[in-house]
Amino acid sequence: MLRFILRRFAYGLITLWVIVSLTFILMHNLPGDPFANSEKLTPEARAILMKTYGLDQPIWIQYGAYVKKVFSLDLGVSFYYPTRSVNEIIAGTFPTSAQLGLFAITIAVIVGLTLGIIAALNHNKSWDYFAMFTAIVGVSVPAFVIGPLLSYYVGVKLGILPPALWKGPEYWVLPTITLSFTTLATMARMMRTSMLDVINQDYIKTAKSKGLSQITIVFKHTIRNAIMPIITILGPLTVNIITGTLVVEQIFAVPGMGKHFVQSISTNDYTMIMGLTIFYSALLILAIIITDILYGIVDPRIRLSKGGK
Amino acid sequence: MNNILEVKDLKVSFHTYAGEIQAVRGVTFNLKKGEALAIVGESGCGKSVTSQAIMRLIATPPGEIKSGSSILFDGKTDIVKLTDKEMESVRGSEMGMIFQDPMTSLNPTMKVGAQITEGLIKHQGLSKQAARERAIEMLRLVGMPNPEARIDQYPHQFSGGMRQRVMIAIALACNPKLLIADEPTTALDVTIQAQIIDLMRDLQEKTGASIIIITHDLGVVADIAQRVVVMYAGKVVEQGSVDDIFYNPQHPYTWGLLRSVPRLDNDEKEPLVPIEGTPPDLFAPPKGCAFAARCPYAMEICLESDPEIENVSAGHSAACWLLHPNAPKVERPVEVGGHHNG
């Protein structure tokens, strides 16, 4: 098992290096540069800035320097906020996004899976229709509709919870609900499909033929097998949600990472774009490794075929 | 009471969007204690539905065991009338079942040991340790080499034949009085098939369990069964001892079945004669004999009304108008069955 994990990490580093290189190449082939928008800049000042940031160097030297910096965990200084490093910006905003994201994904998993299981066990009965109606609403109504509605009615009109900001537990509730909605619905639908698939498997009939109770069959035989496809998507989904979502963070004025993804692109903030891309990729690679390990724990067939033990 | 099972007028339907499928349309047969009974018939004739009804494994809905059906088990309980909870204590403890495809009938994410012990823990209240010991003993009994190590492995680590042995261990773990095997060898290699049948016969002798075995293979019937039920389109068309069915078959469908499989005793290369045509639509079964459309001997009456079951001799009966005293005498095909003079 340890060898398996170490090997996965080695592959992960190689993947990351490829991503760093690709990002670098792509960024340097985009038109425009970070200082193109600052109209008041004299050509001399511009040249000085380019020199300071090393942008006048041949590309392969810039590349070498960048790779070296990235792998020593330094993502460079933002072009847009010249006084702050990309590391600082991530450190300042990621914890908030991650907290919100983790709350949301936890709720989505717990509620979503429960809904999916209830729906499948009551296939084509009213509970099933109720759960799937909720799921369809969840998938089709976007956060920019649910968010403001919650913020206005629950936050402003009823005044039960703060309508915005991120200052303590009571502030966490509305953004979490909003953010979890779509994911919750996706989870519920996937789990239902997967459960219905497993329920029709021969081994469930075997379990029944042993005289096991309905509850034992559901918990010991059905759910464990039905949850496999969920585990597969859970990793990427979590990374996506904990790195911040512009919409929800804007609606509730949550000081998260979401806006930097958008802002860095509109301002041509090279180091920021690359830094965020690499940060995101690193998280994604980590999530996939964790998914594989989890999968190995839950599904014995994977464990063996990958040579771990 | 020496019948372990008395199935009487069993009718099972499935309610689908397209209408009601009458999968089993009045099946009656008995199974004696310690006896092995084979159910044969083309695929789709209701063999699996019949056997699953006996264990109440038919999902309802869409399935329905029609009122008037009765399945008397061990002289006292009518399976049809038990509550779901009561049924749970019968399944697995008094009856066990083996399914066709050992590749899909074991839970892939659970060690085989746990799959054997869960029934023992539930029905016999064994401790984990005691159940584990019993499971090892069961694995040894079904011919699993090195059971102490194998018990902690997962299904994908076993071959098809070994998985079917695990299934047999599961089905027999609680010493059931009845073992139902639904085409237990169909999915296996020919050499493995014989081993599994030998094992089942051997275990029947050791445990005294009664067996219902569903099979396409008349060789298997001859190997293990004492009695045979021949089914066609949801009904029993003929039943009797193995000798009755092989050497004195009465129903044209049985004749067809016997001609459509290789002869057991004959080295001459005789051509196999498949039965022409297809079984009737179970949404709207014909009012006469269900086999009439394919029967070379069909008469007018056959289309008009369904033949009653007639006794041929003790324990041997068939449902065919040819058995009526006024029916024309028909020479059954000479090549039917085994030794004609024996």
Ligand SMILES: Nc1ncnc2c1ncn2[C@@H]1O[C@H](COP(=O)(O)OP(=O)(O)O)[C@@H](O)[C@H]1O
């Ligand atoms: N769950 C079900 N829903 C609808 N029809 C079914 C179902 N299970 C079985 N049937 C129908 O019942 C008939 C008998 O099936 P079965 O007992 O499986 O045949 P076999 O003799 O091959 O085992 C078939 O026509 C089949 O289509």
Ligand code: SF4
């Ligand atoms: S009743 Fe008639 S149609 Fe049916 S099997 Fe007998 S002879 Fe053939």
Ligand SMILES: [Mg+2]
């Ligand atoms: Mg079948």
